[in-house]
Amino acid sequence: QTISFLLSPAAVDLCRPEYETGDLLRFRENTQTYSTSILNxxxxxxxxxxxxxxxxxxxxxxxxxxxxxxxxxxxxxxxxxxxxxxxxxxxxxxxxxxxxxxxxxxxxxxxxxxxxxxxxxxxxxxxxxxxxxxxxxxxxxxxxxxxxxxxxxQWLEAFSFINNRDRQAVGLLGLSHDVNELVELVWDHWNKLRRVELDDRKRRAFVTVLERAEGAELESKTDMVLAKAYKASLRTPII
Known part of the structure; x- marks a missing residue:
């Protein structure tokens, strides 16, 4: 349930600075941001x-x-x-x-x-x-x-990378610290995850989980992510 929530649009604003969410209301729709855009x-x-x-x-x-x-x-x-x-x-x-x-x-x-x-x-x-x-x-x-x-x-030779800070962030969300276990967990969920922003790539989904886990920690919203992930799981039946 935590993986599914992190990969959903509902998690975006919890995993980036509040000021950025506010600023984006004043900018054009396709404004590139570090937290949500796919960059080269x-x-x-x-x-x-x-x-x-x-x-x-x-x-x-x-x-x-x-x-x-x-x-x-x-x-x-x-x-x-x-x-x-x-x-x-x-x-x-x-x-x-x-x-x-x-x-x-x-x-x-x-x-x-x-x-x-x-x-x-x-x-x-x-x-x-x-x-x-x-x-x-x-x-x-x-x-x-x-x-x-x-x-x-994007760079296959670099996959799969996780450092100590990433491990701490995903650990606070109750996810595995082990990179292989985490990759397997994300990919096991893949058939349920149909999110356009993931660019239809499993590796992108893994990166998104790491990015949003760390973003939630930086914004001190890890507990809120867990709470909302739990509520979302009550509304969405597990297939």
Whole structure:
């Protein structure tokens, strides 16, 4: 029942900051957000750099939303190179970032594509991460873990990834800490889960469970998720 609830639209607002839910009421319908949008691997890399560089989680999420949406749309490495640092600075000003110059420089750095990384690293995932770590200044170990968790559904070599913080978050929801058991649990539910936002992929469902479990913990709403999951199970018969 907890897995099913986490993968439902009803869980979204419990697993992201309240301010973001409020802000989205003022923006266009297809606004990209870190918590709900499906991002490409380059966009995820930029997110990891920002989350590594900005200590305030709220400010980091606002920055990600600002640079990934019009009028900036900084979602492609070539576009970022072509647009120049001044455009990046302006996007950061709009997000009210204090250390704009440092972060603008870091955003310019991820110029290697996923393909290039895989060629350099011979497609061994540990070596790919080593190349990533050495190539991009400013990305922290925590940022690399976030990147690893979020891109694993797109990057088969990275699946299945879970770190200690993920284990803690899913454990608070009464789910298994063991990655293999958790993957099996999610996939056992798959036939009951027909959610458009999952992009029709089992690996995406696994990532969504991790993301929303951690989001609920960050927002201190783990107990609320459990309560609502229980109520939902009373309304929905288990097939």
């Amino acid at each position: 691997i380059f966009e995820e890399l930029i997110c990891a750099v920002i989350l590594s560089s900005i200590t305030s989680h709220t400010l980091a999420l606002r920055t990600i939303r600002t640079i990934h949406n019009p009028p900036y749309d900084l979602t492609d490495s070539k576009f970022i190179r072509d647009t120049g640092r001044e455009t990046i600075r302006q996007a950061l000003r709009d997000a009210h970032i204090p250390d704009k110059e440092k972060i603008a420089k870091q955003i310019e750095l991820p110029k290697c594509s996923t393909t290039a990384l895989q060629i350099q690293a011979g497609r061994e995932i540990k070596e790919e991460y080593r190349v990533l770590w050495s190539s991009i200044k400013g990305i922290s170990k925590a940022g690399l873990d976030i990147f690893s968790r979020r891109i694993q559904w």
